Amino acid sequence: GEDVEQSLFLSVREGDSSVINCTYTDSSSTYLYWYKQEPGAGLQLLTYIFSNMDMKQDQRLTVLLNKKDKHLSLRIADTQTGDSAIYFCAEMGGKLIFGQGTELSVKP
Amino acid sequence: DGGITQSPKYLFRKEGQNVTLSCEQNLNHDAMYWYRQDPGQGLRLIYYSQIVNDFQKGDIAEGYSVSREKKESFPLTVTSAQKNPTAFYLCASSAPPRGGDEQFFGPGTRLTVL
Numbered sequence: 001g002e003d004v005e006q007s008l009f010l011s012v013r014e015g016d017s018s019v020i021n022c023t024y025t026d027s028s029s030t031y032l033y034w035y036k037q038e039p040g041a042g043l044q045l046l047t048y049i050f051s052n053m054d055m056k057q058d059q060r061l062t063v064l065l066n067k068k069d070k071h072l073s074l075r076i077a078d079t080q081t082g083d084s085a086i087y088f089c090a091e092m093g094g095k096l097i098f099g100q101g102t103e104l105s106v107k108p
Numbered sequence: 109d110g111g112i113t114q115s116p117k118y119l120f121r122k123e124g125q126n127v128t129l130s131c132e133q134n135l136n137h138d139a140m141y142w143y144r145q146d147p148g149q150g151l152r153l154i155y156y157s158q159i160v161n162d163f164q165k166g167d168i169a170e171g172y173s174v175s176r177e178k179k180e181s182f183p184l185t186v187t188s189a190q191k192n193p194t195a196f197y198l199c200a201s202s203a204p205p206r207g208g209d210e211q212f213f214g215p216g217t218r219l220t221v222l
Contacts, residue, residue, distance in 0.1 A: 004150075008148060033210070040215075040216070040218075041215055041216065042112075042198055042200075042213030042214050042215050042216050043151075043198065043200075043211075043213040044213070045210040045211075048210070088150060088151070095153065095156075096153075096211060098143075098150040098151040099150050100148055100149055100150040101148075101150050
């Protein structure tokens, strides 16, 4: 069945890089997404990658996709306290399936 | 400004009561969605609608009902049949899925059953 897995928590120091990992099961997924949720708010799309790409970079964000291992990662360079939030990966096959979310805590 | 609004932000309900959550969008999107978010479980799809006057059950539709009489509006009713309704509810909309199109989310409604 369709499933998306993420670790629940990540803690980093301000200025370090953060890497949030995600695994998925649906090999027919066409797009994979990273969403950000700040406390008490809705989700905001950060970036997405098409399934035939290996990497996508957008300013401080780098997405890596290993399609063979069905592994997706989001790297945030020079992490700031404003990056503290829950990050969801999601895959689009027939519908959008979300992971459980990774809570990123950035310590000064 | 275009966007999605949900109201109210916080809602309290007594056991046994039905309650309706509002979702409105002015993005001219055809598709709208309702998700439920529980701690550590991500988002689960309750209902979705691809077009006016049509909607489909998602993964956890039991105890919920929806209507889509207007393109802009997709209200969700949480009925007394829903066994554990306390959660954060998120509404979203998208243009017809063409791949790469994002779902735009509202700010959410936190429902607490007393």
